Amino acid sequence: MKIVKGFRISSNENYQLNIINVMKHAIRNFSRQEIVSRKMDGSMHRYTYKDSYNRMERLANALNSIGVKVGDRVGVLAWNHYQHFEIYYGLPGTGAVMVSLNLRLSSQDLTYVVNHSGASFIIVDEDLIPIAESIMFSCKKVKGYIIITEKDLSEIDTKLNPCYSYEQLLNNASLHYNWPYLDENSAYAACYTTGTTGKPKGVYYSHRNAYIQTIVFAAQFSMTVEDVVLQLVPMFHVLGWSKPLAGAYAGSKMVFAGKWSLEDLEDLTNIMVQEEVTVSGAVPAVLMAMLEFIRKLDKKPDLSNTRLICGGSEPPIALMRGFWDETGGEIIHSYGSTEAMAITTLNFFKPWLRKELSEQELWDLKKKQGTIAPGLDVKIIDEDFNNLPFDGKSSGEILLRGPWITQNYYNAPMTKDKFTEDGYFRTGDAGTLDSEGYLKITDRLKDVIKSGGEWISSIDMENVLVSHPGVLESAVIGIPHPRWDERPLALIVLREEYKSITKDDLKKHLSTSFAKWQLPNKILFVDSLPRTSVGKLDKKVMRAEFNETYSSD
Incomplete structure (x- = not known):
């Protein structure tokens, strides 16, 4: 892309945007602001921005x-806690790279990431030591391990060597640090895709x-x-969605929620109420589980001041409306990726649309x-690289370009076709x-179902299925068909109290939104749906398992 230089002036173009400055300015302006972290035993650790900065x-x-040293890569294998927050600033502030x-x-795959990144040290939570030990003999370049623990190192049984205590290192270190004035194009952090x-x-x-994206998101x-x-959101996943x-x-x-799972929903819901949380976020699977828990409570939590960012996949209307009705909390749809630093879009209503659209139309807009x-x-x-109009109807591949959109994958020359010559990233998502200016993802290009020359959106069909009161989860995949190339197959997880629902009930429900030829040939009831490491539906696994379903049709 050609850059045209205009009339030059004496601007401060050499001032470098370093992430450590975000924290330096934060302790200047908000030094007494609180940081709260849920510990392994469920108790809460509390300290201030200034305390955190001193530890950084x-x-x-x-x-x-x-x-x-400057330029070294350091792996971080940790849960969401205050030490991880310290690492977000204190490690890259030295000029090293947080992996x-x-x-x-x-x-x-973890071995591949450590070796491919060239990590020289790994910071690891005590209870995650077994994961680090499982890869240590295959990661020859790692010089040492820093263990986040409240125990003395002598109390920890580990094969990791050499190892250091995070807390002991901090206790023995000097308080003041002269942060280097880094070139802003130096690497801050690395995240690896989990495709x-x-x-x-x-x-x-x-x-x-990271600096520009931080400002725009805030x-x-x-x-x-x-x-x-x-x-x-796990802090290892796309910088914790930048929060x-x-x-x-x-x-x-x-x-910080600490180590948590879906078994901790009661604790997490209580934290949201007690700490008066106003901003959070998660993938639909997590928020759906939280909604199911809340529905069973006699006294519903008041989350009327809470905005919940939801991404990773499209949150069903049933989820967004359910949260609103049960708690007053608003789920705000977002879209992003590892390559686009998570927050590429946010769905807010414009004032004129609030006036012009009906309540149902506004809920439809939230999709x-x-x-x-x-x-x-x-x-x-389109498939011939022609630009399509922004008319809300013309669907094609979404391309993105901008100051925080990646232009390449690190040391992966075989992936050049994912980027255009004029700097766009090819997302692999189809949409309108x-x-x-509202973006609508119609499907992943690899998940679009091509049947008899026509496209069927698996996402739209999944969301209509989940809108049925008896459906807890749904997945729709394209399966090879001898006559139609592909046909939809729907996999359904029913709610316990709706086990009597039939496949005909669900087809009738779908028929209000889809033409007869679009309806799945078969609907299968399953106990659970496979997911990737970041909570997305793993359709590759599903397609492999059910690949022969229509072979005899």
Whole structure:
């Protein structure tokens, strides 16, 4: 892409956007703001921004003392807690690179990520030591392990060697640190994709990428010092959807959920009420489970001041409306990816649309992913790379370009076809953009069902199925068919109290939204649906299991 240089002036173009400045400015303006972290025993650790920053300085000195240098990559295998927040700033502030390690990856994929990134040290939570031990002999370049624990190292039985105590390193380190003035295009962090095909691919974010995205996200989501941010999204997943950065930039109170699972929904719901959480987020599967828990409570929590960002896949209307009706909490649809730093769109109602649309039309609008974040370019292309109009009807592949959209995968030359010569990232998602600027994902290109020359959206069909009161979860996949190329197959998890529902009941429900030829040939009831390490439906596994379903039709 050609850059045209205009009339040059003496601007401060050499001022570098370093992420550590987000925290330096936060402790200048909000030093007494609280940071709360749920510990392993369920108790809450509390301290302030200033306390956290002091530990970040100690961490930086500690890392330098064991040999971490500018440009080194350091893996982080940890839950959502205050130490992880310290690492978000203290580690990259030294000029080293934070490599987020997805603790749900297989040992084989995790080994690949550590070796591909060239990580020289790994910071690991005590209860995650077995994961680190499972890859240690295959990761020859790792020089040492830093264990986050409240115990003395002598009390920990581990094969990791050499190992250091996170807390002891900080206790022994000097308080003040002279942060280097880094080139803003230096790498801040790396996240690896967890796609269902091939090896994980490395996406490296520069300090400039992360800084600009932080400002835009905080501004677009209207985050302020009055907000209380609950970090539910794993901090190893696309920078925790940027909330640890945007929250600090805005001076918000930060609440970290610690180690949690769907078994901890009561505890997490109580935290949302007790800490007066106003901002959080999760994938639909987590919010659906939380809604199911809340529905069984006699006294519903009041979440009327809470905004819940939901991404990863499209949240069904039944989920968004259910949260609103039960708690007053608003689920805000978002769209993003590892390559686009999570928050690419947010769905807010425009004032004129509030006046013009009916209540049902507004709920239908919430199904769309939202408007594109300021600063990003977008276009929709057909199979011949022609630009499609923004008419809300013309569906094609979504391409994105902007100051935090990646332009390549790290050390992966075979993936160049995912990026265009003029700087766009090919998302692999099919969608439309309407005249108001709202993006609607119609499907992943690989998940679109092509039947008899026509396309059927699996996402739309899944959401209609979930709108039935008896359906807890649904997945729709395209299965090879000898006559029609592909035909839809619906996999359904029923609610316990609706086990008497029949396949004909669900086909009748679908027929209100889909033509007869679009309806799935078969509907199968299953106990559960396979998911990826980040909670998305794993349709690759489903297609493999049910690939022969229509072979004899």
